[in-house]
Amino acid sequence: xxxxxxxxxxxxxxxxxxxxxxxxxxxxxxxxxxxxxxxxxxxxxxxxxxxxxxxxxxxxxxxxxxxxxxxxxxxxxxxxxxxxx
Amino acid sequence: xxxxxxxxxxxxxxxxxxxxxxxxxxxxxxxxxxxxxxxxxxxxxxxxxxxxxxxxxxxxxxxxxxxxxxxxxxxxxxxxxxxxxxxxxxxxxxxxxxxxxxxxxxxxxxxxxxxxxxxxxxxxxxxxxxxxxxxxxxxxxxxxxxxxxxxxxxxxxxxxxxxx
Numbered sequence: 001x002x003x004x005x006x007x008x009x010x011x012x013x014x015x016x017x018x019x020x021x022x023x024x025x026x027x028x029x030x031x032x033x034x035x036x037x038x039x040x041x042x043x044x045x046x047x048x049x050x051x052x053x054x055x056x057x058x059x060x061x062x063x064x065x066x067x068x069x070x071x072x073x074x075x076x077x078x079x080x081x082x083x084x085x
Numbered sequence: 086x087x088x089x090x091x092x093x094x095x096x097x098x099x100x101x102x103x104x105x106x107x108x109x110x111x112x113x114x115x116x117x118x119x120x121x122x123x124x125x126x127x128x129x130x131x132x133x134x135x136x137x138x139x140x141x142x143x144x145x146x147x148x149x150x151x152x153x154x155x156x157x158x159x160x161x162x163x164x165x166x167x168x169x170x171x172x173x174x175x176x177x178x179x180x181x182x183x184x185x186x187x188x189x190x191x192x193x194x195x196x197x198x199x200x201x202x203x204x205x206x207x208x209x210x211x212x213x214x215x216x217x218x219x220x221x222x223x224x225x226x227x228x229x230x231x232x233x234x235x236x237x238x239x240x241x242x243x244x245x246x247x248x249x
Binding site: 022025026028029032033035036039040042043046047048050051052053054055058059061062065066068069072073076079080 | 108109111112113115116118119120122123125126127129130132133136137188190191192193226227228
């Protein structure tokens, strides 16, 4: 470009890959936060159920929370895997 | 020109020692939060199962006092079937005693007897129960109060079991 920029500046492709990588990290972060929010709601429902002594939906809430946790674990592999690569 | 600016002496920052939290690390820590939420849900299930198992055992009859301890229209708290499980004994008439678990069936707040309306009142969320049978009259409680079966032996009152 002839504007005196140093040669070590990342190329366009590297920049694009880096941007894509960050998009993945952000996507995983936001998705995990949504899953945690769902888990929080499930926990509140289960807690109310427990305090009222009803015990009707505790198993369902725990299963739902487990699915969310599994989903978070599944998502995190994108972040961990990319780091390792 | 290599002179060190004054602020560097006042606020020295070692970038090497500074602890950064990257977005990746933060995302990983979110998974730990998710794990904690799952564990908390599991703990609630376990506690529920434990309480259910304990509730299935037949409680030992327990002497809760004398009929003279409670005036007509009065009430008294006692523990049944074990410590930390409060129940409320109410003397409706000279010869009529009723007892209920004191935990509101909504969120577990203690209920109190209201003599003038002959109701049990939960002050947390304005739940009302009939003092005769423990049924819900108003408010958010979903179920009646568990009733304690009483037996009178002379002047003594005994709590026998929870009525199913």
